[in-house]
Amino acid sequence: EAQVTQNPRYLITVTGKKLTVTCSQNMNHEYMSWYRQDPGLGLRQIYYSMNVEVTDKGDVPEGYKVSRKEKRNFPLILESPSPNQTSLYFCASRAWGGESYEQYFGPGTRLTVT
């Protein structure tokens, strides 16, 4: 089954404790992206990757890092989480070019930073 998976689905942590949210897709997609969802703001892009070893900032990159060492994986790293990073996070992927312009989303990771 074609899918995007994220782990963990729920995470409660404390300020300053480094964490990683994993994202993996099995569709051989080149493009991957991270979004955060906050009430009244919709989804905003954090980082994206056009391919392996190619990443770039989205609209709200502060406090986040990403890496793309393999095509299927795109982890989101919070080196020193703060309470304002409490949010619902989505990973997405999309094929490069072709006729499909649809992004496929993971199930989401709800992060609480206390």
Place this chain on the structure above:
Amino acid sequence: AQSVTQPDIHITVSEGASLELRCNYSYGATPYLFWYVQSPGQGLQLLLKYFSGDTLVQGIKGFEAEFKRSQSSFNLRKPSVHWSDAAEYFCALTPSNDYKLSFGAGTTVTVRA
């Protein structure tokens, strides 16, 4: 830069009544447009999409949307709402020459019996 506006933050509709959710966009050319639904505690589900061609597109769950270039709009409609349609709805846009997906702020739909 592109942007998406959903003017209605919250809509309440009676079960069986019709529903229309508004979406306006700003982009210099014809964009690719999407509607997503997020049920409480769930992820995002794609309802429908518009790339080109017929401006009235049909989606899942009985939803349809109409692209109006002259009004820069892509409104979502359903003729008869079911209680299970209570959710948050997001309109989104991808430029034809890019991969970034820009979302509106969302519209929360409440269905009353």
